[in-house]
Amino acid sequence: MPRLEWNDSLSIGIYRVDSQHMRLIEVANDFLRTAGEGRDGEAIQTTLTRLREYTVNHFRDEEAYMREIHYPRLARHQEEHRNLVQRVKQFQRDLYEQRDITVEVMRDFLREWLVGHIINSDLKIAEWLRAEEESRARQEQETKSGGAE
Template identity: 30%
Template sequence: MQLVKWDNTLTLGVEPFDDHHKHLVCLLNETYDLFIAGEKPSSLEEVIDELIDYATYHFSSEELWMVKLNYPKQEEHKKQHEEFSSRVVNFQRDLIQKGSTSTLEVLSFLQRWLVEHIKHSDGEYSRFIHNG
């Protein structure tokens, strides 16, 4: 079962970022599948680690690209990335230290944040480059 279904509302028409977003959605859905299957926190840790690593790579790529294009909202966008990363690292720390965290809360946050961020914040840079 998919927590996030990829559809045209998530497509920005900006490569390679559409591919990055698809991969992030895939990792989120993989985490959700493990949760639904009742996997142990250690299994979830691996996928969350990969999600964090890939999000970090994606955010860096996006931010460098914004600098090159002189995107006017690059600082605001970078701050959103930093807030997301901080929140996810806190979830990860709770999972590792306490052996548990509200996985459903984490998945719900990730799903909401990712979809809204792609549609709105990333949508703004898409409109910026496509509309000049």
């Protein structure tokens, strides 16, 4: 059965975000398992709705975190989140209208929007945060060095 797999390359190093990403992958795999078992359309729609709702909650929490750290690309990231939610809703409509979508197509869709978003956008949060911390550390070091003269 096709699955999405968590691995360390998806970790952004922020526990609260990483744990939610791991949970998102679990919920996505629940959806894929339900679809792969040939369950009825209602069961598939229920698990997809659960995935969408968890995603919306995760995005809300992730955006709150970005506000806390004053992430400069917050508005762009929020727009990506809105687009992803719309794509999931469209996928949900397509699934409802076309019962012949394969589990592989579903998995590829989920990999593209979930794993793709983590790699292409969320990892940038960690990169920016590391750069900010390094900059602060350099400034502190320069302040200490400058005061010793």
